[in-house]
């Protein structure tokens with residue numbers, strides 16, 4: 206264990222507000238801070254001194270502006286501390302060390318099945334975090350974020366009744382990590398984190414978005430008005446286990462791994478594609494094999510993913526009509542491997558079925574941020590948590 210346990214500064218609301226202004230606007234002089242906030246000069250000075258003392262802001266070389274005296278500009282020192290994030294999926298996790306602005310400094314990808322349970326999976330997270338922290342130089346660790354592929358009680362930092370995560374129900378993920386690292390910890394659902402991360406790859410000002418993760422399973426992250434919609438119990442966006450409309454594409458019924466029948470995921474998830482390919486190719490096929498076959502343009506795999514896209518598109522058409530997002534992003538290892546073959550069939554169904562007004566300015570695309578959208582979304586949220594002083 207080499208991780209230093211220095212905690213982030215406990216900022217007063219005024220200093221936190223000034224810090225937020227600098228993060229939003231970039232480097233500012235003292236005069237610009239006074240003008241932007243409307244605070245008295247002495248107030249700006251005392252809050253600025255506080256942020257300088259904590260090392261959160263640093264002054265760059267004085268610049269001459271107009272005919273005035275040279276003035277120092279103050280900016281966030283994003284290298285002041287590090288943050289660690291872990292995007293945990295059904296079959297593997299991606300870990301990253303990021304700076305205070307969420308810029309990725311280093312990553313690790315580790316294969317592990319989520320069904321091995323919280324002790325084993327979190328022990329691997331800890332090992333990876335310790336390696337990343339040790340390689341990150343002599344800086345304190347100020348925040349941790351982890352996302353998991355199931356419904357998450359965001360405030361409690363626990364997984365709630367996950368359909369596929371054996372042993373994870375109510376496990377104290379947040380408390381465990383807080384005990385190990387003594388810093389603020391945020392726990393979120395994997396697709397919610399991805400949805401926030403995908404905002405980076407979309408036109409500035411995008412505030413209404415659906416992100417669909419097509420991986421081993423199917424999940425959907427919803428952003429409305431710039432905010433993630435988590436729902437009353439943390440299960441918002443769980444489109445994978447809603448009833449599929451396979452009319453004209455496939456005949457059912459098909460058993461789902463959640464115990465129900467004819468879920469969207471039972472036709473379109475990576476595990477379902479593996480099952481169907483296994484039947485057609487008459488040999489064992491894993492989810493990784495599906496990704497590999499799609500990447501190599503295997504005609505059977507491409508046909509099946511086209512069918513999956515039409516079934517997924519029918520469900521997304523309903524979501525698009527309900528929520529009127531400006532963008533739908535298809536992400537996850539299956540979506541990225543299938544590319545246009547999935548995109549075309551999803552598009553076709555959404556345009557055929559959703560309300561014309563809802564699709565008039567809708568952009569449907571394959572993720573530009575994969576495989577880092579999850580860690581980026583976590584980094585952004587942890588940064589907010591740590592630097593907002595709350």
Ligand SMILES: [Zn+2]
Nearest residue numbers: 446461463468
């Ligand atoms: Zn299901």
